[in-house]
Each structure stands twice: as structure tokens, then as C-alpha cells.
Amino acid sequence: MVRSATHRKVKIMEERIISNQHLPQWIQNGMKTVLLAPSAKNTQKAIFKYENNILSAQIADDYSIDMINLGIAKKHFELEAEGKFELGNEGIFHLK
Numbered sequence: 001m002v003r004s005a006t007h008r009k010v011k012i013m014e015e016r017i018i019s020n021q022h023l024p025q026w027i028q029n030g031m032k033t034v035l036l037a038p039s040a041k042n043t044q045k046a047i048f049k050y051e052n053n054i055l056s057a058q059i060a061d062d063y064s065i066d067m068i069n070l071g072i073a074k075k076h077f078e079l080e081a082e083g084k085f086e087l088g089n090e091g092i093f094h095l096k
Contacts, residue, residue, distance in 0.1 A: 010035050011044050019050040026095070027055060030081035037076035039069045046073035055093040057085060 013031050017023070023031075027050055039045065046059045046069060057077070059070040067089070074085040083095040 017048040017050060021050065023050060026081050030077040033076045033080040034073050037073055039072060040065050046070050056090050058090045061089060
């Protein structure tokens, strides 16, 4: 159990964020935190989008706790980037 917790597979940033533009440093920092955040069964399904200077987070809601996983990923991002996501799937991020 300890080995699986300390040796879990972490997805790379490009697997977790879709963007049509360069990522500002605050997004890169937030995403680094998200990559290390836990998720149920280590699926890391939450996807972030940064398009037209708008950052949002979403998840394919096909598992009973997917929305909890989305909340975990969003909260970890918020703590690093100092802002707040709107509630729900596809919630938009607002810097403080």
C-alpha cells in the first residue's frame, strides 16, 4: 500500500491542459500542483482548458465520484494560483 501511494503514475502537464496559446507562469505553477494532487484511483481525469485568456476545468462525469475529483484538482490549483474557480463542471477561474 505504501509503495503504491509513493510510486503512483503522474500524468504530464500536456495530458491535463488544452490550450491554444502560451501558458502564463501562474497557470504553469497551478498545473504543477494539480499534477501532484491525489484523485480517486489515481485516474487524474480532470482536464483544464486555457483558450482566449480564459481558464476552465472540467471532467467527464461518468464515475460516481468524478465531481469530487474535479473539486480536488480545482482546489489544488486555486491554492497555488491564488484565485477561485466557479462551481461545477467547466467552471471558469478568476484571479484574485
